[in-house]
Structures are given as structure tokens and as C-alpha cells.
Amino acid sequence: MKVEKISRSPLEELKRHVGVIQEAFKQAVIPDRVTIEYPRERRKYPENLRGFIVLDKSRCISCFRCAQICPANAIQMSYFENFYPGIDYTKCIFCHFCVESCPTGALASSTLHDMAFKSLEDMKVKPNQMMRLPATIREDVQSVEYDVTKKGWRLIRKMELEDIKVVRILPKLKPRRAFCLEPESCLGCRQCMEVCPHEAIVMERCEITLEGQIVGKGCVLKITEKCVGCGLCVRQCPMKILSLKEVE
Amino acid sequence: MISTLFEIFKSNMVQIPLIQPIIDYLMQIPLINFIVALILWRPFFAVVIIPGLTVLLLYLLYIVWFERKLTARVQWRVGPLEVARPIRGAIQALADGLRYFFQEAIVHKEAHRPYFIQLPILAFIPILLPIAFIPAGNVVGIKSPYAVQLVVAFLALIPITIIAIGWASNNRFAFIGSVREALIYVSYEIPFIIAVISMIYLYGSGDPYVAVEKQSIVPGAIMNPIAFLVFIIAMLMATSRLPFEIPEADQEIAFGPFVEYSGMLFGLVMVLAYEKLYVMALLFVTLFLGGWSGFYCELLGDLNAPLWLFIKTIIVISILAIVRSMYARYRIDQAVRYSFSWLIALSIVALVIGIAVGWIV
Numbered sequence: 001m002k003v004e005k006i007s008r009s010p011l012e013e014l015k016r017h018v019g020v021i022q023e024a025f026k027q028a029v030i031p032d033r034v035t036i037e038y039p040r041e042r043r044k045y046p047e048n049l050r051g052f053i054v055l056d057k058s059r060c061i062s063c064f065r066c067a068q069i070c071p072a073n074a075i076q077m078s079y080f081e082n083f084y085p086g087i088d089y090t091k092c093i094f095c096h097f098c099v100e101s102c103p104t105g106a107l108a109s110s111t112l113h114d115m116a117f118k119s120l121e122d123m124k125v126k127p128n129q130m131m132r133l134p135a136t137i138r139e140d141v142q143s144v145e146y147d148v149t150k151k152g153w154r155l156i157r158k159m160e161l162e163d164i165k166v167v168r169i170l171p172k173l174k175p176r177r178a179f180c181l182e183p184e185s186c187l188g189c190r191q192c193m194e195v196c197p198h199e200a201i202v203m204e205r206c207e208i209t210l211e212g213q214i215v216g217k218g219c220v221l222k223i224t225e226k227c228v229g230c231g232l233c234v235r236q237c238p239m240k241i242l243s244l245k246e247v248e
Numbered sequence: 249m250i251s252t253l254f255e256i257f258k259s260n261m262v263q264i265p266l267i268q269p270i271i272d273y274l275m276q277i278p279l280i281n282f283i284v285a286l287i288l289w290r291p292f293f294a295v296v297i298i299p300g301l302t303v304l305l306l307y308l309l310y311i312v313w314f315e316r317k318l319t320a321r322v323q324w325r326v327g328p329l330e331v332a333r334p335i336r337g338a339i340q341a342l343a344d345g346l347r348y349f350f351q352e353a354i355v356h357k358e359a360h361r362p363y364f365i366q367l368p369i370l371a372f373i374p375i376l377l378p379i380a381f382i383p384a385g386n387v388v389g390i391k392s393p394y395a396v397q398l399v400v401a402f403l404a405l406i407p408i409t410i411i412a413i414g415w416a417s418n419n420r421f422a423f424i425g426s427v428r429e430a431l432i433y434v435s436y437e438i439p440f441i442i443a444v445i446s447m448i449y450l451y452g453s454g455d456p457y458v459a460v461e462k463q464s465i466v467p468g469a470i471m472n473p474i475a476f477l478v479f480i481i482a483m484l485m486a487t488s489r490l491p492f493e494i495p496e497a498d499q500e501i502a503f504g505p506f507v508e509y510s511g512m513l514f515g516l517v518m519v520l521a522y523e524k525l526y527v528m529a530l531l532f533v534t535l536f537l538g539g540w541s542g543f544y545c546e547l548l549g550d551l552n553a554p555l556w557l558f559i560k561t562i563i564v565i566s567i568l569a570i571v572r573s574m575y576a577r578y579r580i581d582q583a584v585r586y587s588f589s590w591l592i593a594l595s596i597v598a599l600v601i602g603i604a605v606g607w608i609v
Contacts, residue, residue: 024574027322037326 034146034153042140042162050094051113053087054166055130059106060084062197063230066098066107076124082197084127090120103230108168112136133164176229176244180221185241192221192233192242200226201233250282257285262293262387266547291380294389298554299530299561300379307526307562308519312341315569322573345515353511363416367409368509368516374405375523382530383456385540385553396454399531400444403486406524407433410495413517414505425504428580429495432485435587436492440482442595443475446602447535450475450609460539462609468536471605475598476536478591483532483568485587487525490572494580496521525565533560 036043045051062083067075074091075098077083085098085107099107112133117123143162147154178201180186193201204222234242264271271288275281286292294300313328317336320327328340355361378399380389392398407429414426450472451459459468469476485492496504506517533539537560540553548555578586 020574024322024570027324028318028570031321031324033321033324033326035324035326037329 032153034155036144036155039139041142041144041157044143044145044162045111045113047167048109049111049113050096050109052110052115052133053096053099053130054108054110054133054168055084055127056106056108056168057084057127057131059104061104061106061228061230063103063232065101065103065230069097069101071095071097078127080127086127086130087125089115089117089123089125103171104228105168105170108166110164110166111162112164133166136164174246176231177227177247178223178229178231178233178242179245180223180241181243182239182241183220185239186221187239189238191236191238195232195236196227197230197232198226198228200224200228254282254285257282257289257292260290261285261288262290262550264549264551266549266551290387291389294384294387294554295380298387298551299382299384299558300389301376303558304379304523304526307558307565308522309339309341309345310562311522311525311565311569312344312519313338314566315572316340318569319573322570348512348515351511353509353513356508358418359508360416360418363412364508365513367413367416368513368520371406371409371413371517371520372523374402374409375520375527378402378527379530382527382534383540384557386550387554393453393455395456396444396448396459396531396535399527400441403524403527403531404437404441406520410505410520417505417508419508421501421503421507422505424501425495425497425507428497428501429488429505431580431584432488432492432494435584435591436482436485439478439587439591439595440486442592443478443482443598444531444535446472446475446595446599448602449599450602450606452606456534456539459535460541463538464541467538471609472598472601474594474601478595478598479532479536480568481591483525483528484571485583486528487521489521489525489568491575491578492583493577494583497577525568526561529561529564529568530557532564533557537564 060082062077064077064083066085067077072091072093072095074088074093075085076088078086087098096109099109110133115134138161140161142157142159145156145158147156178192188203188206190203193199193203200223202222202224204220206220229244231244234244271284274284287297296302317327328337331337331340331343355364381392381395381398381402383389383391383395410429411426411433414422414429447459447468448454450468451462453459463471484490488494488496496506501507506514509517534557539560540557542552542556542560544552
């Protein structure tokens with residue numbers, strides 16, 4: 001990189017001095033500051049903010065997808081009535097893969113992003129603590145919105161308060177169901193039956209003896225209407241013969 | 249004895265028509281009338297109320313906050329805010345002062361204990377004495393035809409106390425700060441004195457009354473702009489403000505000569521530069537901006553002149569405060585070279601202009 005030689009002529013120097021004085025007086029009268037006074041002002045956050053994650057227990061089907069996909073390994077499934085996810089906020093990186101991977105929309109993001117915990121143990125949030133937003137203390141009196149254009153930044157201050165709300169986007173998936181692609185390859189291990197949370201897989205007839213000899217056509221599974229298409233059996237199957245298919 | 253003193257006070261009181269009924273009422277009460285007469289006695293009023301100690305204190309509270317706030321705005325920060333939010337942290341300096349007052353003042357082992365404690369208080373003598381000589385219309389402490397020269401002489405004493413403070417602190421940073429203070433002292437004092445002498449030649453006298461009278465049509469700043477410029481730069485150097493903040497240099501030597509001070513003693517030495525700035529600005533306003541002359545309000549009577557002097561001083565200092573956020577600090581050799589070449593040359597030009605204009609006027 002070549003540095004240009006700065007002109008030292010007195011006229012140029014004087015011009016620079018005048019520029020400095022102009023800029024300083026301009027800033028002293030109307031500063032270009034873009035910071036906000038945080039506890040008293042609150043920034044207006046966009047709709048797609050990744051904040052505190054809220055769980056809707058009635059929608060959760062205990063499919064473990066959130067725990068499987070979590071890149072930081074922050075989700076621990078804990079048991080009461082059924083398995084529900086609990087998030088360890090010491091590890092959570094707020095990628096919200098869990099929210100996006102949830103097939104039923106049980107996990108949802110909220111616009112709450114500034115949380116305080118009393119201890120490290122408290123940061124491991126239990127499923128029952130995730131069902132509603134935590135208690136909040138609001139100190140803000142006005143909200144600030146950033147108006148970013150190509151020309152520059154501008155802050156718009158309004159005396160209205162932002163609500164902390166839960167943004168639940170239900171997945172637009174067509175209903176899917178598990179299907180058995182090659183019934184003749186089935187081992188009859190019944191792991192799919194054990195893993196299914198809704199007891200949707202029923203063994204119609206099994207033509208495999210306990211010693212492993214195939215008699216007739218092998219094993220035939222019947223997948224009933226109870227199937228919600230969570231895909232647990234697909235992951236569990238040792239022969240990889242199960243698959244999800246869209247149904248009308 | 250008391251009655252003689254009372255008569256002396258009573259014969260030379262400040263006349264303010266606005267509060268005259270209250271004063272008349274208070275003068276009828278024994279003992280209180282003595283105190284009222286003392287406060288309104290012109291020399292006492294000049295030294296203790298305005299432009300003396302009371303407004304000096306108010307000015308200190310104002311300027312510390314104003315400077316921090318202004319610098320913060322230019323640098324895109326917020327500045328002091330949490331103390332008294334409705335007035336944007338305006339009493340921050342008062343809060344700091346109270347904290348200094350109750351904090352322990354530590355005197356470390358290596359310090360020269362008597363001087364270490366004495367000097368911050370001794371430094372106030374050359375700062376407060378000039379105020380007695382600077383007149384504001386009828387309100388004057390000591391009337392003297394050599395007031396300007398006396399003020400300059402007292403101002404020249406302040407750096408000596410600062411150098412002594414650095415010596416008494418017995419700390420490496422304080423030593424470096426003292427040496428730097430001495431270098432800066434040498435480099436600003438000569439142009440400063442020459443600039444003042446040029447104005448004395450211009451007015452033909454060192455008497456502020458003559459100076460203000462001669463500025464009734466054209467202010468001194470227009471009669472001798474070069475001296476005006478030299479005085480401003482010398483003022484920045486003398487009070488170690490930012491382009492020449494060499495002796496204090498926070499980032500390099502951590503407040504220089506005052507590095508070892510804490511508590512109330514630090515509070516005293518911290519405001520030294522601000523008080524020096526106040527005295528120099530008073531002299532500046534008297535010499536260049538028409539002193540106490542201004543719009544006369546009938547109701548305020550004798551208070552007009554001190555108020556105008558004070559308002560002009562505050563405006564000058566407020567404008568000087570912004571220089572802090574505009575320029576980077578000079579190196580020590582740059583500052584000394586600059587003052588010994590350009591500044592002395594400019595001051596000699598100012599002297600020639602002063603003599604020429606003085607001869608014409």
C-alpha cells in the first residue's frame with residue numbers, strides 16, 4: 001500500500017483546521033450518536049429475532065428432533081409424563097435450529113432476548129419453566145427504531161412500549177406418514193414399534209422364527225392412522241427400509 | 249471599634265435596586281446589619297461573591313460538567329448522566345467533589361509530607377490573589393493602576409507551585425510531569441507576557457479601567473488580532489488543555505505531577521488548571537473583549553458590570569472547552585519548537601502592532 005504524500009502548504013493546512021472546527025461544532029450541536037440508553041430505552045426488534053425459546057407442551061410429540069439437531073448439544077430431554085426438551089442456556093447459541101426442526105411447531109421464539117439468571121444451575125432451564133415467558137421487570141419508557149437507509153442511520157424514538165410476544169410459526173408441512181419400502185427385508189426386530197410414541201406401528205403378522213429363519217414372506221408391518229410422521233422409526237430402523245411419504 | 253468598621257462598610261456598599269427593600273429591612277436589625285454591610289462592602293463583594301470565590305465555585309461546577317459533556321457529544325458518547333437525570337447529569341461535579349471530600353487522602357511513605365500536604369493549599373494563593381486586582385466596574389477588591397501587570401505576575405507563580413508539587417510527590421511520573429511543566433512554562437510565558445505588553449502599549453496603561461474605556465468603540469480583539477491569537481494559544485498552553493496537555497498527559501504519565509494525590513487534596517489540585525483558566529479568561533475579557541461593558545440594566549445597578557464580566561468569561565471558556573475534542577496532543581519537542589519559533593515571532597508582530605495602534609489612538 002502506498003501512502004499519498006500529504007500537502008503541507010499553509011492554505012491546505014488552514015482548510016483542514018476549518019474543517020475540523022466545523023465538524024466539531026456540528027457534532028456538539030447535533031451529534032451523530034447512534035447508541036441507545038439501554039434500560040430506559042428499548043430497541044424495536046425485528047419479527048424474526050432469535051430470543052428465549054418457549055415450549056407448547058400440548059403440541060410436543062417427544063420426537064427428540066430438537067435434541068438431535070442442536071449443534072451446541074444444549075438440549076436435554078427430561079421426563080415428566082413424556083419426554084420434553086429443556087435448554088441449557090450456558091451452551092445455547094441461539095441458532096434456533098430446534099425451533100425450525102420441530103415438526104409440530106411446539107417450540108417457538110419470543111422477542112425476549114435479555115435474560116438474567118441467578119446461578120449457573122438456573123441457566124439449565126427445565127421444560128416446565130419453558131412453557132411460559134419468565135417474569136420480566138420493565139424499566140423502559142420509550143422504544144427506539146433504527147431507520148437505516150443508504151444515506152445513513154437515524155433513530156426514531158417513540159413513547160410507546162414494545163410488547164414481549166411469542167412468535168409461533170407453524171410449519172407448513174404436508175402430513176407425512178411412515179411407509180415400509182421393502183417388507184421382505186424386515187428383520188422383525190420391532191425397534192420401530194418400541195420407539196413409536198403414538199403406538200402407530202402394529203405387527204400384522206410375523207413369519208420369522210425366533211432362530212431367524214424366514215417362513216413365507218417375512219414380516220409385515222401395518223402403520224395405522226395414528227402416525228404423525230415424526231420419523232423416529234425411520235431413524236431407528238437398522239435395515240433402513242422405512243421412509244416418510246406425503247399423504248393427501 | 250465595631251461601629252467604626254460598620255461605618256466603613258456602610259459608606260462603600262454595592263447598590264442593587266432590585267434587592268434594595270430587603271437590604272433596607274435587614275439593615276434595621278442589629279448584628280445582621282453588620283453581616284449584610286460586610287457582604288455588600290465593595291472589596292469584600294468583589295473578592296468573595298462576584299467575580300470572586302462564590303462564582304468561581306459555581307463556574308467550576310459548571311465547566312467540569314460542560315467540558316465532559318461537550319467532549320462526549322463530539323466523540324459520540326453520552327457523558328455524565330446518572331447523577332440527576334432530569335438535568336442530564338449537571339451536578340456530576342458536585343457529586344464528585346463531595347466524594348473527594350469524604351475520601352481518605354493518602355500520603356505515601358516516600359513523599360515529603362509537609363510540602364505534599366501544604367502545596368495544594370499554597371497553590372491557591374497565586375490563583376486567588378489576582379481576583380482581588382481584577383475590577384468589574386465599581387466592584388473592585390484593590391484598585392491599582394498596575395492591575396494587569398500584577399495579574400500576569402501572580403499567574404507566573406502558579407507553575408512554580410506545580411513543579412514543587414511534583415518534587416514533593418517523589419514519584420517517577422510526577423518528576424516527568426514537573427519537568428514537562430517547567431518546559432511548557434518556559435515556552436508559553438514569553439509570548440504570553442509579550443502579548444500582554446503589546447496590549448499595555450496599545451492602551452497606554454496597565455489600568456483595566458483605561459483598557460475598558462478605550463475599548464468602548466472597537467474591542468481589543470479587532471485592534472490587535474495577532475495578540476488575541478497569541479493570548480488564546482498561550483492560554484491553552486498555560487492551563488494544559490488538550491493540544492498542549494503535555495504536563496498532565498493522562499495516557500502517558502497519569503496526570504503528571506498530581507499522580508500521588510487522592511481524596512480532598514486531589515480535588516484541590518485537579519481544579520488548579522480550571523481556576524487558572526478562569527483568571528486568565530478574566531484578564532482576556534478585560535484586555536480583548538471590552539471587559540465589563542455591556543447592556544446596562546437599571547434594576548441591577550452595580551451588579552451589571554460583574555455579571556457582564558462573568559458572562560463573557562463563561563462564554564470564552566465554553567468555546568475553549570471544545571478545542572479539547574478537536575486536536576491531538578503535541579509532542580513535547582513540537583510544542584517547544586512551535587512556541588519558540590512561531591509564537592514568539594507572532595507575539596513580536598503583535599507588539600509592533602500594539603505600539604503602532606497605541607501611537608495612532
